[in-house]
Amino acid sequence: MANRTELLREIKDKIIKANNSPLYGYRTKNKYFPVIGEGSHDAKIMFIGEAPGKNEAETGRPFCGASGRVLDELLQSIGLDRKEVYVTNIVKDRPPDNRDPLPNEIEYYAPFLDRQIEIIKPEVVATLGRFSMGYIMKKFGLEAELKSISQMHGKEFGAKTSYGSVKIIPLYHPAVAVYGTDKEILKKDFAILKKFSKRK
Numbered sequence: 001m002a003n004r005t006e007l008l009r010e011i012k013d014k015i016i017k018a019n020n021s022p023l024y025g026y027r028t029k030n031k032y033f034p035v036i037g038e039g040s041h042d043a044k045i046m047f048i049g050e051a052p053g054k055n056e057a058e059t060g061r062p063f064c065g066a067s068g069r070v071l072d073e074l075l076q077s078i079g080l081d082r083k084e085v086y087v088t089n090i091v092k093d094r095p096p097d098n099r100d101p102l103p104n105e106i107e108y109y110a111p112f113l114d115r116q117i118e119i120i121k122p123e124v125v126a127t128l129g130r131f132s133m134g135y136i137m138k139k140f141g142l143e144a145e146l147k148s149i150s151q152m153h154g155k156e157f158g159a160k161t162s163y164g165s166v167k168i169i170p171l172y173h174p175a176v177a178v179y180g181t182d183k184e185i186l187k188k189d190f191a192i193l194k195k196f197s198k199r200k
């Protein structure tokens, strides 16, 4: 049976060739890379952001700009390194002008995210921002609990997956600290992850 790295490689190959994607033309015109995800393939915690920004699309790496620096600081505040977790996005290509992802873009890329979850089998899915929160809460049958991110951040929700139970933890997107939200609020939310933080 193929191992996790090989299975994740297959997803990468498919996304690279995804010329029916709504963002494929924009990617190739700008010589951008798709951003698949990065980190431990045995991670206990998977972080799911929104979509790559310019830095990410130019390098193919998630959260490598200003939001990424905030993410690293938040991870450090609970003694975690990026290498110990897996970081990805719901949308795998950069939307033009940093606009919000469109529903058809989320719909197109979500099956790739679903596969990443099935392969990595995280114990905790930590969503970063309202788009991944909305998708993940619905995916795991928790739509009835869905409220605004200001009411949801830092709460824990239990769900069942094909591989066992999972905790869903909605978090603010790290960019909110870049735009002025008090980082201490984000640190307090991240502290919840500490109890799950050791590797499998």
Ligand code: URA
Pocket: 035, 049, 050, 051, 052, 053, 056, 061, 062, 063, 064, 067, 068, 089
């Ligand atoms: N914002 C995101 O949601 N994802 C990234 O990879 C970078 C910025």
